[in-house]
Amino acid sequence: MQMTLKEYLAGLKGKTVAVIGIGVSNTPLIKMLLRAGIRVTACDKNRREDFGGLAEELESLGAGLRLGPDYLKGLDQDVIFRTPGLRPDVPELLSAQAKGSMITSEMEAFFQVCPCHTIGVTGSDGKTTTTTIIASLLKAAGYHTFVGGNIGRPLLADADGMEPDDWAVLELSSFQLMTMDLSPEIAVVTNLAPNHLDMHTSMEEYTAAKKNIFLHQGTADRAVFNYDNEITREFLEETPGRAVSFSLKQELPQGVYGKDGAIWVANDRGRRSVLPLDGILLPGEHNVENYMAAIAAVDGMVPDEVIRKFAAEFGGVEHRIELVRTRNGVRYYNDSIASSPSRTIAGLRSFPDKVILIAGGYDKHIPFDVLGPEVVTHVKHLVLTGATADKISAAVRECAEYRGEPSISQYEDFSAAVMAAHGMAQPGDVVLFSPACASFDQFKNFAQRGEAFKKIIYEL
Template sequence: MSSTIQDYLASLRGKRVAVIGIGVSNTPLIKMLLRSGIEVTACDKRQRDDFAGQAEELESLGAELRLGSDYLEGLDHDVIFRTPGLRPDVPELIAAKERGSVITSEMEVFFQVCPCKTIAVTGSDGKTTTTTIIAELLKAAGKSVYVGGNIGRPLLPDVDGMEPGDIAVLELSSFQLMTMEQSPDIAVITNLAPNHLDVHKSMEEYIAAKKNIFTHQGPGGLLVLNADNGITSGFASEARGRVTLFSRRTEPEKGVFVKDGAIWVRNDMHERPVLYLENILLPGEHNVENYMAAIAALDGLVPDQVVRDFAAKFAGVEHRIELVRTLRGVRYYNDSIASSPSRTIAGLRSFKEKVLLIAGGYDKHIPFDVLGPEVVEHVKALFLTGDTAPKIRAAVERAPGYRPDALPIQEYSSFDGAVLAACQAAQSGDVVILSPACASFDRFKNFMERGAAFKKIIYGLE
């Protein structure tokens, strides 16, 4: 195993390397390899016309491009970097491995060569906000911090400039974790619920991937778990290092909990209040949990006063219950990140009043049964669009207490149509929220593009 990035790059010279996926996470990797004198074949299922000038730029640096539907055919390279969106057991990768290829990824190599402390966050909901809170708290405490993984930018090209005293804060998806053979120094699992079952073969496989964030820790590692989640609470017995639990419902013997309107920390030495809930700017109980997870991970690394000062002014991450605009007494929120029922439920529970909800999108084969009762309780009008609109409607109509006169449901063929209908129905004092409970891929490249489309419509209202 290489000890530095330079050692690793030197080990690749003279070998044939393939990088699958020419996207946000792999383009900097491709350029770094090429500039290090390594022979690279960049593979992507998209056609050349989809890359604008990017294809020509990579070719000018020396890359060989393999584009189109047959981009995986004949893989026989010495080392193959897998994009997180590609399952490791596709036939082409299995065949390449049987021929002797080493299958890896940008994130796996990062963990091999990273010279500093690593903190990583995974979960079904709250990953990005928790990762951001952790990173920003460390920065506010004067630490040198690198943020990446599933958010920000890939960190492997930055490794050469990292020092042992720095801290790398990472958000890790189940797809990145599936083949990981190393775990971070501090691992955080916010929660787990059915998600990405359009890609994972089963819920069991999804959970197994998430557990990779801690299964390779040593005795000195720290695992932060949500004690209120039926899945994550059971991981404590499998941990190889220390475990800290956080809970809104109970008071762990050692961990983080809510008492007397504040978030408390209890450890071997004492217990103390760290952050009063009334001073958290972000709305919603799920954001209380995000702060609890961050506080559990950073106890002893960040002073309590830094936490208090930050929480009072941090307004959140874009596309996560983001207040877009208030117009004629109506508040419009962008929660496009909500690509699962559990995420939308958290968003709905963030408001005291019933909301006008815009939902629906790409079908990840997740059941919507749990969403139905929450919509009945928290929504005054439902506007559906996308592939999953009929499934969400059916779940709501099956829910106990549903009455058509109390909760009108409308379906629209276009995203714009659903948004505009919700806007037209809203009256002063109402909340309109885009919280789809589904992925965006039926109509958008990602949740960010979907959120941007929503915001454009809202900003265009007169």
């Protein structure tokens, strides 16, 4: 029988607890544990001065702090909450585990105590948009809905306020899923492509982590997979629950697919057209796929007319092909979320004409060879910046389709790159900031990077 949050916290009384990472998700966790009278050591690689008044606030609540480069030394607490960005096999965690420490995470604890229905969304691209669409559709249909995981707010502290008929919709990263042994009732995998290979030892490990979103389901649960993606199509044979596919390329005997300018659903109740493609406000085929994944997840719970009304009005999520401004006939789009080549390719394919592309960033050690031909096809000027500029330039110049176009320029300074793209633009052009890389060479995260781009464009 599933325990309640109060029972879970009661089980921690008298134990020592460490929370690794004092960030957006773990700060509420730390405060909740302290309010419950649990001894907590909060650990973070950042120094005290990086936290402003938060360090003093946590200490005033009773937390012990271990900050700076040695934050992982001497871990021996009874229970250790791992931040998703820390691999579970770092020597310090393995040593603590060998001594008897239990390693867990805020998300793993939430699955242990969540009293309501759950939908989990993962994939290399499209997670946030698909999660947002699913949660919004459920809300529009009248369900009390919570959104968490990689977006929204940490949900563990909210668990006692959830009712059995509510829905928790969770965006789940590979890092959160690596050690999960519980799966949501409805699992959605949007797609899979090489990503985060700076953190994962191999594509095989990355894929194995993603599988945890459905491997622990029951036979009555539902798993939604992209049939057009070679990797996720293979998951159909592995799911213990009911597998549902979606495809933009072919009609499916069972599942969600595109046909005759619309999204269709085929199931035991027959076939029906749910959503016309020209009724989707968001641009790009990848967003059609996001809607297909969402429709497969909520089929039977959200009326088709609710889906159509929402699709006609939903303008998208910030930093995802976000129209920042139109100036002198030039449209500037912020796609800072594009931290992989596949994501940038989807962005490029969203526009009918060639664009001016700004790309480059932190090196996650993933190949850019697939990006080269797409740049040749969809880009008139390529402006590169960041640690991967040389690699992306080489991928374009060395691809068989390259005949000297697009023009390629490189800038060390991010602002200089944006201004260069602006200087190249003529009325009717699109300037697309879609980096194909993570942000960590110059920015804290993709959101800060996107805000920096938007600030420059607003100030033109």
